[in-house]
Amino acid sequence: MTAPARWLAALGSAITLTACAGTGGTAAPTTRQIDVSTAVPGEPVTLTLAYTDDPPTKALIEGFTRQHPNVTIKPQQTPFNDYIKSIKLGMSSDQPPDLAQYNPGAMNSLVPAGLVLDLGPWSKAYGWDKRFPPASLEVLSSDKSAKRFGTGALYAAPGALSVLGVFYNKKIVKEVPKTLAEFEAAMGKVKDSGTAPLSVGALQVGGFQVWNALLNVTGDVDAYRSWVYGASGATIETDSARQAAQTLIDWVAKGYIPASANATADSDAQASFAQGKSAFLITGNWAAAALEKSMGGDVGFFLLPGKNVASGASVAYAISSKTKNPNVAAAFLDYLSSPEAAKIQFEAGFMPVDTRTALGGGGLPQEIATAFGPVAQSNGIVPFPDFASPGMIDKLTPGVQGLISGKTTPQDFLRSLQTSWDEHHGS
Structure with missing residues (x-):
């Protein structure tokens, strides 16, 4: 003081x-x-x-x-x-x-x-x-x-x-994507080279973090905040949330998300990325210290491009x-x-x-701080979706697993989330 x-x-x-x-x-x-x-x-x-x-x-x-x-x-x-x-x-x-x-x-x-x-x-x-x-x-x-x-x-x-973003391997990716389309193009280029584009630990929370990051840059920020905050009449069954879920499905079909994601723990996805087996990893800055220790100056960070918005807690x-x-x-x-x-x-x-x-200082923490500062200062931090109801995380993880396996449609996924929300807040 x-x-x-x-x-x-x-x-x-x-x-x-x-x-x-x-x-x-x-x-x-x-x-x-x-x-x-x-x-x-x-x-x-x-x-x-x-x-x-x-x-x-x-x-x-x-x-x-x-x-x-x-x-x-x-x-x-x-x-x-x-x-x-x-x-x-x-x-x-x-x-x-x-x-x-x-x-x-x-x-x-x-x-x-x-x-x-x-x-x-x-x-x-x-x-x-x-x-x-x-x-x-x-x-x-x-x-x-x-x-x-x-x-x-x-x-x-x-x-x-904390903030949710994208870690990338600088040996594989030479230029940070500036738009979501550029990010998808970069993943396609990595796949064509024979390397996995994205490590995803969908056995735990890594899967819904991918969907969450997509929703951050495709959705209406105010509508999403209202839903997580429990505002009367709020809903996650929106066109943008469906688009985020469909994009995740499309990434699976294109081979950007590995078929083994549902059997992969978060720690294993992080280890795979750290070992150079993939180009990108979507997770929070809490992984930064371990990744920098493993990869040194070869690891970088950016927010999923599209809006000056990111989930954080x-x-x-x-x-x-x-x-x-x-x-x-x-x-x-x-x-x-x-x-x-x-x-x-x-x-x-x-x-x-x-x-x-x-x-x-410098290095990875400074890259994260540089990306995070404008978001925090412009009130662009949004909460994680599991805050929306006490049982929400129990819907998010298996729901995204269903999207990845092709057993769940975007509509059914979002309906399960909204049902949990309605049970807690009242429909």
């Missing part, structure tokens, strides 16, 4: 918090008064932070506590497969973590149960609407039922950003409604948007929350 304004004493504002006590938030609500402040007190303070992703959480904790040596933040890491279940139980316990890594889709039960704070007062005090990319806050905002995003209260703050953190130190926890969240935190996020392989910070 380098700006002098952040060292000011309490702003004099206060909020009244109503939260549900007990497991699942079923007990009677309790009311609590919180004096909102941007000051970090000088006496010793200890917070706990529950999380699952390794980078960049520990490094961010270290950066914040260097600035505030009287503050101790104890990290509590849980493997991903166990985290969602354990954090729901932990946040409803009598001694929950003060801060918790937050996923707006999987953890939306915390909001109606009153287990996480509405961060609006601190957002206003710190000016987070000017410090965080708008789209990164939208998906962390919801109504009290946690069924509609992009509205209501803010329940978490982003700690690092963030490592995000929420504050427990039971914490004894909400202002210190909020100060940590504010630190996440600082230039110092930006460098930590960047070095951990993520895109920084402060997209205007000069990061220096």
